[in-house]
Structures are given as C-alpha cells and as structure tokens.
Amino acid sequence: MSPAGGAAATAAEGTGAAAAGAAEITLVFDQATVDLDALQRAVYAVAAEMTADIRLCGTNYMCTLFPRTKVTFEEELRHRFRAEVNDQILRMRVAKETEPLRNLVFALAFSQTGLVEADAEGPA
Amino acid sequence: MLKLIGRADASGLARPVAGDVWRVCLPGDADSDRSAADGDAPASSIACLLRDRQAAPPGYGLYLIAGNEPRTRPEPPRVSGTPGPMLRLGPELAHLDASDIIHVSGDGRRVTVLWKNTARHNALLLTEQCDNYCLMCSQPPKDRDDAWLFDRARKVISLLPQDARALSLTGGEPTLHEDALIGLLEHCQQVAPQLSVHLLSNGRRFADPEFTRRYAGVGLADIMAGIPVYAPEPGLHDFIVQAAGAFNETVHGILNLASLGQAVEIRVVIQRHTVPVLAGLAAFIVRNLPFVAQVALMGLEMTGLARPNAPLVWADPAGYQHELAAAVDILATAGITTRIYNHQLCVLDRRLWPYAVRSISDWKNDYLDICRTCTVRGACGGVFTTSGNRLSQHLRPVP
C-alpha cells in the first residue's frame, strides 16, 4: 500500500518548508507496535488540521506532518497526531476482538429465528 | 384481615369426610339443585352452610353450621339434625359465605378457605418447590413432593362459581411441574375460560422454547405471567435470587413469551439491594423489554426468608422515595403501565399515589391503631400482618 499523502505531500512539503523556514514536524513509530493501517486512519482523521506523509525507514514509520494553518506550538500538533494514532490503535484492537460477536449480532438480526434458545454451553 | 384457616367441631361425624374440596352454598341457592347446571361438580362437592334455625335441605354431601362471631352472636346457631355429615365451624370462619371454596381435612377438624368469593385477590398455591432462593422470599422453598397441591387446585377450578373473574397461580415455582401446570391451564381453559389468570413464575423454564409453545398453545384468552427481575444485569439479580444463570434464563423466558404474544408483567421487589439500581432497571426494561404489559414495583413482605435476612434486605420505604420516583418517571414517560404495590400511602411520595394499588390480600392486610385518624385510609392497602412489627418507622396518619 502506498503511504498516504503521496504526490500532494511533496508539493505541500516544499511550500510549507519554504514558508515557515522551520524544521519539519516528524514523528517516528515503531513498526513492531504500530500498524500502518492505524497510521493511515489517523492521517485521514486529522485531515482538517494537517496532511501527513508516511515513509518506511528500516523498522520505523516516519510521519511528516504539515499543518494547514500556522501552528504556534508544534508540540500540540505532535500530541494531536500521537493521540489520534493511539485512538486508532485502540479502535482496531477493539474491533478485532469483537468482530466475531459483531458478526453474530448482525447474523441474528437479519435471520428468521423465532424463539430464543437458552444459553449454549461453553464460550460463544 | 380474614382468617383462612379455622377449626371445626367434627363431633357429629360418624366417619371421615368423603371429598376434600367443597364449594359452599346456602339453602335456597340456585345450585341447591345439585343435579343442575354444574356438570363438573358432583353432589359430593357442594357443602350447604346453615345459619341460625335454618332447615337443612336434603341431598348434600356435607353440612356446615356457620361459625358464630362471639361479639355479634354469642349463641351458636341452633340447627336440628342434618340429613348428612355435619361440621360446626369455629368463630374464625364466621365470614364463610356462598361460593367460597374450602378444603376440609379428613377428620373434619380443620377447614381451609381456598377461594374467597368476595376477596380482591385469590391465589392457589401450586407447589412449594423452587429453583430460586430469593433473599427476601416470603414463601421459602420446601423440597418435598407436593403434587397433591396441583390436584387440589384442579378441584378448586372445577368448583369456581360462574362469576369468578380472576385467579393467581403461585408457588414456589409452578413451572417446575411442566405437565401438571399445562394440564391445569388446559383444565382452566375448558371449565373457566373467562377467568383472568395471573401466573407467578421466575420465568426460567420459559427459556425452553418447547415449554413456552405448550404454554401458549393452551389458548387462554387472559393469562399473564408475573415474572420478577431485580437488576438490569446478571450479577446483582443472580445474587438476589441466589441462583447463578437465573437472570439470563429469566430474560430469555420473557423474550420467548413475548415472541408468542404472551402477556408478561415484570415484578420488582424493592429491597436494600434493588433500591440503587431501580432507575437503571427501569431504563433497561424500556430499552430491552418494552413490550411488557406492566411493571409492578412491590414493597417488602417481611416474612419467610426476609426475616432472618432482614439486615440484608430491609429498606424503609421512606428512605427510597427518590429512587422509586425516578424509576416510575422513566417507565411512565415511556408509556409502560406502572403499578406500585404493598406501599402505605403515608410513606409514598404524593406524586406516586396515582400509581399505588391496594394490593395486599384481604387475609393478610391490616391497619395500625394510628391509622384510625388517617384521611386516606380508605384508599390505602394497609400493612402486611405477616410482617409483624417489621414496618416502616415513618408510618403516620395523613392529615
């Protein structure tokens, strides 16, 4: 899967750096603990505040953030992005754990079962 | 308060009384012609009640000499010989009247009123066995064979007067005896189809779809299952009923009944553990069981297991009005019929009075001396005599 941002990021990158004259805002995520999927979802979710570029460097993901409006405190942007990534990781963990039960609920909801059976023995 | 059990003087009996369940009639009543309309009621099931100086018409299986209330009638009734077995009833049974149904012990010395025709509520005990063991149970379970209770109930139903309107079936847990219960309900459908039946059950057996199908299949036009639910989740409910897995089975049972169009009432006994979750339970019912016919919020009867467990279960009604009002508000706003049972009006928040029902059975309700000056005594159900002196500290006449 290609990293989010792609061509658009390159153009924005150039503009941002030239305008601000500041160092890039980059975050590093360990591939072992953070899913690319989570990073991409995070980038998607913060799109109103920033765009981002994700690159794989060794065993790390390097995320470069480009704020849409001038940012007084860079740290806030980093916090925001990290927090969003953590939320996405949590969401994905919960979704994965609960997927079988979610499917079961939908299957039951759209099936034609009449009476409800008593509790089955053993785990669902 | 009515006494339901009384003594009888059986000195006039030559041999044991033939049948055990009898409907009372007066001489000159329509059914004194024993051969008439009563297909199911053999002559051996109608007892003739004689008052002072009444002549005993022939042909009855049993004659009862009315008990005399010492204050009103110091002299016992004078009745000359009867053309059949005769019992003199003790003063506790002075209230006995036409269409009441009684059980007479074999030796004739004990008479129990099973059906009081003028009573607000009549209940038939079907068993004392139960698979729950509620902390506040007023009818503690007994693990012995009491199948005869079903037989007796069947006889009562056969003898019910034509104008009988409502009957509760209680226990223990009546559904533990599936075949006997279904048989009894079918009998009811056959001989008393107009009856409004209220079956008290913990609902767990209805988790079996097959049993629920049999129950619905009886086809009674007016039957409602009154099922207790004490919490919105298994943890607390199972603890209160002292049975792991009870909540899930009970709610499954309620769902099964609903899916077959069967009426369900949810009963909540308000006690120390249920007070904090009342509002949460109300919200759970509205969201998950909105089809229920009604919700009954019930005051404690401090008898049976509730007595030794008093420290665990007792809650003074005066102290939980806020929680009760919140629960009623949630249910009533959502359009669910809500009733408050077994609460004295003086300890009930006034806003809740419209929901209060005079629900304590005639045979176990009473008023305190202080109630004499209460302006709403007539609308109030009074207290449980069975609770003894375990009552609210805040009872007082309403000015």
Next chain:
Amino acid sequence: MKLERAATELPAHGWQLLPLRFHRLDADSLVLTNLVGEHVFVTPGELASVVDGTCADQGLLARLRAAHLIQVPGERLPVELLAIKLRTRMRRLPDSTGLHIFVVTLRCEHTCRYCQVSRQSAAKNEFDMTEQTARRALELAFRSPSPHLKIEFQGGEPLLNFPLVRWITAEANRMNKEHGKDLEFVIATNLALLDEEILGFCAGEQIHISTSLDGPQDLHNGNRRRPGRDSWQQAVTGIRRVQERLGADQVSALMTTTEASLGRAAEIIDTYAGLGLRGVFLRPVSPYGFALRGRGGANYDVGRWLEFYAAGLDRIVELNRQGVPMVEMYASIIAKKMLTNADPGYVDLTSPAGIGIGALVYNYDGDIYASDEGRMLAEMGDRTFRLGTVHDSSYADIMLSDALLNPLTESITLSAPMCATCAFEPYCGADPVFHHATMGDFTGHKALSAFCQRNMGVFTLLLRKMRDDPYFRDLMWRWAQ
C-alpha cells in the same frame, strides 16, 4: 448463603468486550456506545482497564453489562438482545417512501435571501404544475410500500396554486380508497396569502400548516423580503389564525439560520414561545447553496453555528424550567435515536440516506428528484439527483435507477470511512447531496465535512449536557418518547 455476592461479581479478565465504539468528550471523559447507540460515560483510565481486563470497579462493570458493552464469555442473551434492538431500529427500512413533496408552483411573491428556487414571473402557465402531472405523480407515490404517506405541498409559494392543492388532496383521498394508507397533508407556506377559503379547506381536510419564522421581526424581514416588507407580520397573523381555526397542533414553524441569526438565538426562541409554538427546529441553511449563489447571508462556519445552537438550546431548557414545555426538534430527533429503538423517520439523518427511499420530490414540470436539496442543485445546473420524470418513468425506473442506487449505496454509514468507527454512527446519517455538491463524491471525506462537523458538534454538546445536568437528561428522555 448459597451464592455469595463475590461469586456473582466479575474477576479480572472475567469479561469480554461486546462491539463498542468511543469518543473523547473532554480530557477526562469519554462516551462509549454499543451497536444500537446505548451509551455509558467513562474516564480514559476506566476505558483502559475495561479493555485490559483489569477493572475492579464492580459498579462500572455492572453498568457496562446492563448497557451491552461487555459480557461474560459464553453468554448468549446480550447478543440476542442487541440483535433484536438492531432489527427494531431498522424495521422501517422496507417502508419506503413516506414523504412525497409536490412542488405545485415556483411562483412566489417573496424574495428570500437564501432561496434557491423561486420565480417572480406572473405567468401562471410557465411554472405551475398541471393536473396531469400531479395525477401521474400520485400514481407513483401510491406505489410506495409505506403504510403512511405524507404529501407535502411546496413551491415557490404553494398557495399561489391553491386550486391544484385542493385537487391533489381530493384526488389522493379518492385513490386511497383502493390502497387504504394513512394519508397526511402538509402545506409549506409563508401564510401571506391565507384567506377564509383556504382556512376552511385546511380545517375540513385536517391539513397541517408548516411555515417559516426566522425570529423577531427585523431578523425575519431582513431575510425574507416581500412587497410591503411585512413578511413577519403576515406570518404571525397567519400562525394565529391557523391556531385559532385549526388548533395549535395543526401549525408548526421552521427557522432558517443566516449570518444575521447568529447571536440572537434566545430572541428567536422567545419569538416562538410568545406565539405558543412549542417546537423550534434549529437548523442551518444549506451552505453550499449559499456559496454557489453568493446571494447574501454569507458563509458562517460550523463553529459559529454550533455556538448559536448551544445558545438556543440553553434558552429552551431555561423555558422548560419555567414551565414552558418547548422542544428543540433536532435534539428530540437525536434523543429518539440515542434513547430508544424507534426510528424517528427524519430523512436528513438516516443511514442509508433518505434520498428516494425516505422522500421523493415531484417538480412542477414532472421531473422527479431524490430530495429537495437535489432539486435545488438542479436549479443551479447539476442534475445528478434527477431520477426521471412522471411523464415517462415507471416506478421501477426511478427507484432502481443508478442515479438513486449509487448515492444510496455510498450513504451507508456502516461502510463509510470514519463513520464506521464513529461512536455516534447509530445517531447519525448521511447527506450524499451535500457531499456531492461540496466535495464531488457521495460519501465525502468526513474529516473535512461540515455535515460531519455540525452533527458531531451537536452530539457532543447533547451528551455533555446529559452527563452533567440531570434535568437536561430527563428532558431528553421526555423528548425521546
């Protein structure tokens, strides 16, 4: 004791999660929602401990079990109940289409700043619907499976073609003898042309009147210009007349928020209260129409609209505390979705979207649109949401057209990015017309969507108030029933 309390409590790792989603309301407060939108407030620490299996707060665990957010492994009841509730929430889906909008004329004597459609021409023939068109539209309408049909007359100003309104009502009732549906009629009118004949007709046929009331006189007249500059007075007089003649329940008013409205929320509410109007619907005007037309009113941003909404809601709550039972209609729709399994049937907040299956619009010329906004978009040159024409499209042609099915499919929130994982998905809906107009695709990028921003703003506002104010929580419960 046979069963100790401890035996019925949950040990560490003694539960499993049921499908749940979360949203951060504040630094120390989150809301968890289950598949059908039941909610519980928790702190970040509590959420972490529940997910990790280490939570020791039995009270919290009990509340989560009751709300079907966690269960003990092996239980079946929670899943059964969730399935029943889910099915209940969706039970009206097969009952399309409930709302049928008949644009009986485009003529109007008002020139409201935010209007996208009306015409000032005096020539009746140019912009009036004909009986033939109306009959064909009715035939299509009656093909809908829905047991209830609401026929809403719009325009322009529908009373300028009152004879057709009368004709359609009679014809619909006649056709209904065969179908036996529950029919409801609404006229969306500015009330300036209300007269005794029209009042009598509405009384006889139990027609509901829906009118526009933007707020106090200067605000209303500033937005809604007409010759004589007395739009407000006409509306107020009309409202009172209808209340008196038909009953207070037969008339309702809608307001449109413009730049001028912001900052005056309390006044607007008070105007409604003063007229005995119980319901206020605080909603924004379609911003994309504005932007493209540049017809004044400016492009206020969502943040400012949310401030306006919050102020209006506060005023309504305050009035309730004073014994005036006003209802904010948007909040009451959301309350139903949050607190019950009922479907409020509000076409702008459903998944899939209400286009076509919730509402159909029959324009004066017989063109059929998937929604009123779709019609307005066509006025501006974009006919993406035109489904056909009454003159030669069959019911199957319009309801199975790509023009309808493509946006419908893409409007299902359970499969939209961000919506699928959003805690508020059970409360929300989709607006394919808006997203198409502003972003060029039916689903839209929700992080950049004013529709999303606005709805999230309202949901978080309502939830915070419910969390912090028991009075407001009770009010929402009342509004939900």
